[in-house]
Amino acid sequence: MxxxxxxxxxxxxxxxxxxxxxxxxxxxxxxxxxxxxxxxxxxxxxxxxxxxxxxxxxxxxxxxxxxxxxxxxxxxxxxxxxxxxxxxxxxxxxxxxxxxxxxxxxxxxxxxxxxxxxxxxxxxxxxxxxxxxxxxxxxVEGTYVVAEGANYRAVGDLDQLGAQIAVGRGSPWDLHLTRQLKLASLRRAATPDDAIKLFVEQKLDAVAGVKQPLSVFVKENAGFRLIEGRFMAIxxxxxxxxxxxxxxxxxxxxxxxxxxxxxxxxxxxxxxxxxxxxxxxxxxx
CATH class of the missing domain: 3.40.190.10 (Periplasmic binding protein-like II)
Structure with a gap:
């Protein structure tokens, strides 16, 4: 401290x-x-x-x-x-x-x-x-990052059976998506940065988080893109x-x-x- x-x-x-x-x-x-x-x-x-x-x-x-x-x-x-x-x-x-x-x-x-x-x-x-x-x-807006070649185009596309979404454990996104998602499953990581690593390393369908740092990740790493729109405004x-x-x-x-x-x-x-x-x-x- x-x-x-x-x-x-x-x-x-x-x-x-x-x-x-x-x-x-x-x-x-x-x-x-x-x-x-x-x-x-x-x-x-x-x-x-x-x-x-x-x-x-x-x-x-x-x-x-x-x-x-x-x-x-x-x-x-x-x-x-x-x-x-x-x-x-x-x-x-x-x-x-x-x-x-x-x-x-x-x-x-x-x-x-x-x-x-x-x-x-x-x-x-x-x-x-x-x-x-x-x-x-x-x-603050929350959104997803997906692989460049993924078929997901809108926020709602991610809520489908078999889709796996990385998220920081206990984050606002975790709390919101836990209540809202009907078919997709969440894969929780210790921190938001760890959630991005989990998404990349295990080739998950998406990572959820704050739009601003996710935008930076997309700019610095080829092969990924932001999903248009938002699933919530925090x-x-x-x-x-x-x-x-x-x-x-x-x-x-x-x-x-x-x-x-x-x-x-x-x-x-x-x-x-x-x-x-x-x-x-x-x-x-």
Missing amino acids: EDVREDLRDASASRARRAGGLTRRALVAGLGWACGASAVQASPPDVRRELAPTGRLRAAINFGNAMLARRGPSEEPTGLSIDLARELANRLDLPLELVPFDTAGRVTAAAGLGLWDLAFLAIDPVRASEISFTAAYVM EQAVCLPKSRPGAYRYVFDFVEEMKASGFVAEALARYKQSEAVLAPPASIP
Whole structure:
């Protein structure tokens, strides 16, 4: 684990002023972008105690999703989810600890173990039994890669008897396809990269995953192509362990501000993540 302690308060205030975002005082008072006049926002001390009981904000980072988190040339963590975690820690005046994981499934499995306070995962009803999700901040498409000469042309073509599809175990694609596929079977690998290896080495019918990294694989490896269309659009959200209602409201409003202020859109452009799109505004349930 890597402790990251930074003070970005001045930069954060400057961004908020330039974008017309909420001031910290307005956010604390509950005047969030989407929570409405009747909502009551917990004060930062209350949020700090509830969200970060250890005195530091432990953010689970899934490095298996390169669209949102990756390691730089010197192994430094970088990406939109890390930027959001740093910004939130700064606002709450908390030290930040990044807790690395290599799959979304392992992040979810750790939710009940007290290993993290904040995470960045795709919204999924299975996970919602243990985790509270904010509204989405970005949306990501899921699709398939097949061999160049395969007869599959559309997403629906893969769901046929005998078809075998590689997928990362516990990933959003695994959860979704487990529910949706009627005839095809899934072959699960430990990570998304391992799923691609499984697909290639065992000559499976397809591999399912995030469109952006699959596009890179196709460009770098002859003999493969993307299937047109998508089998689902994943909504990436910030999430907390259950039973943290005051912290949840604060984080929900924080995410809406980051969307409305341009913070998320600027980060997507900075990291050249053209496959992800900014999610629309939302109100707290």
